[in-house]
Amino acid sequence: HILLNCPMYNIGYIKTVKKILECVCHRCARLRLQPGDHKYRKLTMIKDKFKYAWESCKNKVVCEYPDCETQLLPIRRHGIELFFDQKKVDNKLPRVPLYADQAKSILEKITDETCRLLGLNPDSSRPEWMIFTVIPVPPPCMRPSVHIDVANGGKGEDDLTHMLTNIIRYNNLLGKNESSKTAIEYKEQLQIHITTYIDNEVSGVPPALQKGGRMIKSLSARLKGKEGRIRGHLMGKRVDFSARTVITGDPHISIEEVGVPLSVAKTLTFPERVTSYNLDRMQALVNNAKNYPGARYVINERGRRIDLEVAKTTPLIEIGDIVERHMVTGDTVLFNRQPSLHKMSMMAHIVRVMPYSSFRLNVNVCAPYNADFDGDEMNLHMPQSYETVAELQTLSMVSSLLVSPQSNKPVNGLVQDALCGIRKLTMRDTFVNFEDMMDLVMCLKEFPVIPPPAIFKPIPLWTGKQIISLCLPDIDLTGNTLTHADHEDIFRSTTKDLNETCTRKAESEFYSATPTDSRVLIQSGIIVHGYLCKKTVGASSGGIVHIIYNDHGPRAACDFIDNSSRIVNAWLTNSGFSVGIGDALVSEITHAVFSSTIDTQLHKVQKTIESYHANELKPEGNFDCEQTKENQIVGLLAKARDSAGKTTLISGHPDNNLKQMVEAGSKGSVLNICQVSACVGQQMVEGKRIPFGFKDRTLPHFTKYDHSPAARGFVRNSFVKGLTPSELFFHAMGGREGLIDTAIKTAETGYIQRRLVKALEDITVKSDGTVRNSRDDIIQFYYGEDGFDGTAIEYQTFPTMMLSESELYSRYYNGIDSEYAQLKKDQELLRRVLRLAEDRWPLPLNIMRMIITVKKRAITRGLPDTEFTAEYIFQQTKAVVNSLRPSKLNINSEYNVSALFGILVSSILSSKQVLYVHKLSKCQFDYLLILIKEKYHRGLVQAGESVGVIAAQSIGEPAT
Structure with a gap:
């Protein structure tokens, strides 16, 4: 540090010093505020106390203590100077400078009690400490000298070193000439140099310049802003073990894979520790050295690093050594496209090393990255520890990020060729012969059981629907195509008396095919009728990808996208499609x-x-x-x-x-x-x-x-x-x-998103289910007022909401008055709460689909169960709904969480529906209740989820 010969103002605190001086008497240093001020005593926040004291004291002209009664002059600030303004006393009097040493002597007189009244802690922040008596000097590593002309021994010093030299020069001059007339000039110059050393952009102070006229980079300039120390080098920085190149499309690799050029695979390495299990494999890589697949370095147990490219002999590795091996097919890497607008802009992929010089990416995974192949470049990051690999595989794989919490629907689905081809393939008049069928089956990851052909004579022919059914797991879906017309809804099966027995939801299950094949029905993973389009196989809510993800997990959804796009692309290659x-x-x-x-x-x-x-x-x-x-x-x-x-x-x-x-x-x-x-x-x-x-x-x-x-x-x-x-x-x-709009919008929305993220980044879900910030303030008692994870919910239809009183009675009354009264009460509540909405609401389980699943899994034979009565169904359903109510943190929030969910379960599983529409046995009904509980708990948001950032990204990403 540099010991100053005279105290100096710190530009960072000069505003606060001025305010404190305006709060106290300049002679007795007591607070100008009366001790019995009631308004002041009511304030609890320290900032509010100081603000109130300053606003009350700054305009007082006389010290109110009888033993003092000093006339108080107003203090003015200009740049880095403070001075007493005497114009109120006499207009002709000049202003009197208030130097830092004078200010310091006033501040030193302030008692600890006065400090506390001002909101300062005298043990850790005495007011006189805001004035410099010594200047801290950073170590040489923070201000390294640059060699300009080595031959002549020339050296270029850092900006901070230049500034410190000037401070020392004027400090020494001030020490030697303390009593002379030039002392004031030296004092002012020293104050300017100290100020520009800390901040070179203070208004009213001439900026310090280099000889060439360039502005000197001060301490604050090194810390603040995008390129500063905080944002540029601590919160984010350039990293090693990364690669960047152009991306090109490849429909033959999985959506979870990324094609990596051989040159990149030989450059990026992974430090693998040698164990008894991989000793031979690691030794083989070391023997290969720079020949792929090989290694670049060996680090032995003593920490010695051996470069295999320059080593004269191949080292023998031992257990415990670390081999920095080349990237190989099967490694997990992080893949990213900027701008990273939401978490799906950085996902983990499995490496597939390939020839040529671009990254290869499956076309179906471009949407979350917002990538296309017109020259886009992407970044790849190689993890450097097993822990990182485990985190990537658990948290960031493409399959586990398939459904977005932003809109509760998948971000990936079939696109482009595959989407156009799957419509052509699943049309009614598309057939495939035996040879082509065998070729297409070879595109699948696993060999399926091939169904019998739809047509046997004159030659065996399979329909396109049968081929795509091979890609589907056991799912059930009813839906319409993009071109389905409302007038086609009249075509439906008359095998059931719909008005008597069916809910509105169940009604759709008895719809038959339409003349244009525009209604899709999939039963047990087999396409019965309807062709597939964007509405069913695209990234749409309630589509095939979404249902597979919810019912069979991320892996199965990923496999469906891979298998179906491979089969369709193979078929379309032979079938042909071109626009002229x-x-x-x-x-x-x-x-x-x-x-x-x-x-x-x-x-x-x-x-x-x-x-x-x-x-x-x-x-x-x-x-x-x-x-x-x-x-x-x-x-x-x-x-x-x-x-x-x-x-x-x-x-x-x-x-x-x-x-x-x-x-x-x-x-x-x-x-x-x-x-x-x-x-x-x-x-x-x-x-x-x-x-x-x-x-x-x-x-x-x-x-x-x-x-x-x-x-x-x-x-x-x-x-x-x-x-x-x-x-x-x-x-x-x-x-x-x-x-022009696009160019302007990009910058504006990007900055909006950054501000949103900064404002909300500390908001997370805690282990008690509440949403809190870093100060533990409760933002919500339950996330989203219902506690469900955005990725787990689907839109459900409330079957009772739109029914008339007579329809409700005929469909739901089963002799239990309390059950029917509850259903009527629920219907009234729905109409009151959702009066502006439809009869659909997002909830974490599709009970109609679960009923179909239960019927398949729990097949019961034999005599009907005598214990399975309407009363039993009502009591069990009620018990399940009550058991899923969350803990009593807040009665209003608890009601919000359970009310709609309870209404949905009670209406679909009312006794008449269970016995006469769904026709469940006791075994199936009990199994269904277990499934509902399990699915409900899985749908709850996990503790630790950064819901603030998710909210910010969900607003910022679509806006950009």
């Missing part, structure tokens, strides 16, 4: 239909403009006539484009490749087809039609004051037909705005 210009062309009849639709809407637009000019247009809502006219025109033109798109899609041939992609959900939409084949539509800038840019017109192509659609940005042509020069210009204007 012919797919974008429409027939003359279709062209005439959508042209007349557009003409009709344009005629309506013209009428609107005419009525506006004739002052006949009435304003709508809060809009004036001008805005009403624009709203109506935009609405009519949007209608023109949408109806043209629908006409094009409906009239397209079933084999049209663009139409197939849209219906599968793999690429494109009605809007894309419309713009390609029918009409590009209205171009918008800032949410309005193209404004007049020249004098009263959009482009020189048009006359003045022309508000017609063509003159204000309506593009009548399609991309196939080609745009006119004016249409092209309008289209470019709309596109330019989109690009």
